[in-house]
Amino acid sequence: MAAARVAVHGAGSVGCFIGGCWQAAGIDVTFIGRPNFVEDIANHGLTLSDSNGWEAHLDKVDYRTEPTGLADADIIALTVKSAATADAAREIAKHGRKGALVISFQNGISNVDVLKRELGDRFQVARGMVQYNVAFLGEGRFHKGVAGHLYTENLPETQALAQRIGDGPAALKLSDDMLGIAWGKLLINLNNAVAALSGRTLLDELSQRDYRRVVAASQREGLRLLKRAGIEPAKIGGVAPSLLPFIIGSPDWLFRNVFLAKWKIDAKARSSMNDDLIARRRTEVDYLNGELVALANRMGTDAPINRRIVELVRLAEKGVDPWGPATLRREVLGR
CATH class of the missing domain: 3.40.50.720 (NAD(P)-binding Rossmann-like Domain)
Structure with missing residues (x-):
């Protein structure tokens, strides 16, 4: 053959x-x-x-x-x-x-x-x-x-x-279990939009806890929706999906010295969504955070954190400047 x-x-x-x-x-x-x-x-x-x-x-x-x-x-x-x-x-x-x-x-x-x-x-x-x-x-x-x-x-x-x-x-x-893997990867990929809105490399963006707090909140919202829908996301890498928000939102000293050191993200790495914004291309946010918004709609509920992130990426596609860490946190989380 x-x-x-x-x-x-x-x-x-x-x-x-x-x-x-x-x-x-x-x-x-x-x-x-x-x-x-x-x-x-x-x-x-x-x-x-x-x-x-x-x-x-x-x-x-x-x-x-x-x-x-x-x-x-x-x-x-x-x-x-x-x-x-x-x-x-x-x-x-x-x-x-x-x-x-x-x-x-x-x-x-x-x-x-x-x-x-x-x-x-x-x-x-x-x-x-x-x-x-x-x-x-x-x-x-x-x-x-x-x-x-x-x-x-x-x-x-x-x-x-x-x-x-x-x-x-x-x-x-x-x-x-590719469907479970796809949902597990989507939870990790919720960082893509935040990295794009930051305008920074992945390493720089993940080094700022306020950016990570936004990501962690979007993951917690996603996990609640998946549980309500009876969907079990698979473990991707060394971290169980239920632990992702705790790790992402952890204090800087813990995140940088324990978790970031294990993930092997080098200085050249950046979100492909950030590349799309720079090139003025339409992003994939509807297929990441937007998938959770759509899931919430099908269940007759809301996903306000992920919905707001989708809205901000849509504005960024029109040329809105990147967001600073604290400013983005307040805009999405209200605190």
């Missing part, structure tokens, strides 16, 4: 890192993404690195802008922004090979539902999760600045893919 061919659809920072690592492991990868990346990678190749000092360089990279590159793929790793999921699904339906496996490595919960609705039974759809952050440093360089793993559903196709990838920065872990 021939080795599976992979296409990364929506190859931005995360997609370039994942696909690049997989190509470095010997997998045939086609990248489909933005015109500016085509030129950058054509001129510089693809350089990948992580916070542990690992680095790899690829001179020959098949990076395209047209979705026709989906036609030969057995596995499609989808890394487009969540708002573009329906459009990407229609491109897959038009150009992809019937029976191909589509793995959603996207933020949020609802993307898999969108894909299944648009693709029907012509394609397999699997949920995935990216636990780490990737920063584009220019000149074809993509840096994994936060420790973490890549997850997807435990299927025969993903078992074979994981074996071919082997160990490394984009190794593939398999799970039978």
Whole structure:
């Protein structure tokens, strides 16, 4: 049986890192993404690195802008922004090979539902999760600045893919509880909006307790909603979901010396939502904090903290300046 061919659809920072690592492991990868990346990678190749000092360089990279590159793929790793999921699904339906496996490595919960609705039974759809952050440093360089793993559903196709990838920065872990993992990751990702509103790197933002208090409050609200809905988020990394707000909101001396030291966040790491604000792109806040707002609405209740964060990100998309720690805390928490 021939080795599976992979296409990364929506190859931005995360997609370039994942696909690049997989190509470095010997997998045939086609990248489909933005015109500016085509030129950058054509001129510089693809350089990948992580916070542990690992680095790899690829001179020959098949990076395209047209979705026709989906036609030969057995596995499609989808890394487009969540708002573009329906459009990407229609491109897959038009150009992809019937029976191909589509793995959603996207933020949020609802993307898999969108894909299944648009693709029907012509394609397999699997949920995935990216636990780490990737920063584009220019000149074809993509840096994994936060420790973490890549997850997807435990299927025969993903078992074979994981074996071919082997160990490394984009190794593939398999799970039978991907929905629980997705909710667990969403609770962690509630920090993305606060980091974006701060305008700072992740390390700088997380070093300020007032920012962390806002994140912790949004997580507590999320945990209450999930409990009411009968949803059990999975443990991601070394911290149980129920403990996240206590750790995030802990005093600076404890957070910095005990918790932050274990999470291996380097100075280059930043929220992709912050990158979107800088580039004046629409963010994914509706698929992070907004997922909790939508869940609350379905249950006939409210999520005021996460709803206010969504509103502030929407204002930031229009060019509102970053918020200081105490100012943001008072704006969201009222104290």
